[in-house]
Amino acid sequence: MTVDVLDPATLPVDDNVNPYVFCVDLNGEWFLQKGKMIAYYGDIRFDGLGHGPLDGLVAASFHSPLHAGHWVVAQGRGKLLLADRAYDVNSFDLEDGNLNIRSGNLLAFQPGLALKQSIIPGFLTLIGTGKFVAASNGPVHFVEPPIRVDPQALVGWADTPSPCHHYDHHYLRGFLGGVRALTGIGGASGEEHQFEFTGSGTVLMQSSEALMPEEAVGAVGVAGEQGRGVPGAGVPQQAGGQPGQEGLGGLLGGILGGR
């Protein structure tokens, strides 16, 4: 068995080095989530989002004060290697598109895309043209609606109408169902809550329900492991709750003037 030693010339250009590492051929700027860079060649600077020379870029491509504290801009020239906890990493191209992705799964994106917060808590929306890199537990599987997806297996969706919640509790009907609901005997199937997608488009799924630990950014208040990463699960948040109002989030919020 031979192992090729990679150098700047042999590293792939905007492609995967192996299923778990992605190499960005940087010439200009990329946005990346903090801590996802594992190595780089060349002359690259990493700047947090905030007041400074990046104002224009941030104003054009970054519209999520909640996540500002978790993103940096890499600028310069060189090869940038990205990875995330041995999850499968893949790049996707968007062409004048619109894609929603779980906030913890997005590693990096080109400034040609604009990052916004999805109306679904815990998800981000990318609009525009460009490349982005996302992580998933196991290879990403693409499916087409109509389909119902376990909330925790959902990575993202593109071009479909917004999903809705689907509650499946038919087995709690009738007398036995009532006994079951009242006493808890028999347990729950764990599949009562699903996201339902209709219309046309593509849904991206990861092959497991194990989630990446996520920052509590924009997620609706959830209780316990069961509700983790599931927008709409658990206790509804009161209007007074202000998630993510800390650190640089507030700073960028200041820039954006909205908060």
Next chain:
Amino acid sequence: MRQINSKMVEARVVPGQRLFSQRGAMLACTGDVTFTPNIVGGQGGFGSMLGRRVANEDTPLMTVEGSGTVLFGHGGHHVHVVELSGEELFVEADRLLSFEGSLQQSTVFLGQQGGLMGVVRGQATGQGLFTTKLAGHGSVAVLAHGGIFELAITPDRPRHVDPQAYVAHRGDVRNKLSTALGWREMVGRGSGEGFQLELSGSGSVFVQASEEKF
């Protein structure tokens, strides 16, 4: 059942043919499919349930019925589909991701396979005293930590498997724990491979590329 990628399988559900699956292992579904928690924890009646409870092989299952397709996966573990055509598959209940209702599920006492040594083996492999047996025609999705592969066992060629990497076996296979303990183990300088599972007979054994148990 169809393998979609290393960590996901797709199962087709048709009316009148049910499917059992670990609770919470559904990733997505199309069509009109319902998921009902199964109190009994699999097939058979109340007696079977008691048997499973006593044997600690009572992983919570749910019944999948209706018509459509379901995608299964669990916890980021690798999944392997085993097609059974009349033979028997022995597997720990918590490794069962899903299996077709056409298979007969039962709990077997490991002491039947090698008496006291079978019991010791059960302890070493983490199987405990009991394991689950599936027999008949149909497919089973088995979970494993890391990639999974199948090794053939022929009467003239027994296999030795690390007890921690053992996942399941099928066919007419006898297994026993073989020890390679010597003075080195006694003084704490062992190779770490003192216990091995020796499988002989005709069939195959499924091995995972990891020594992490469930």
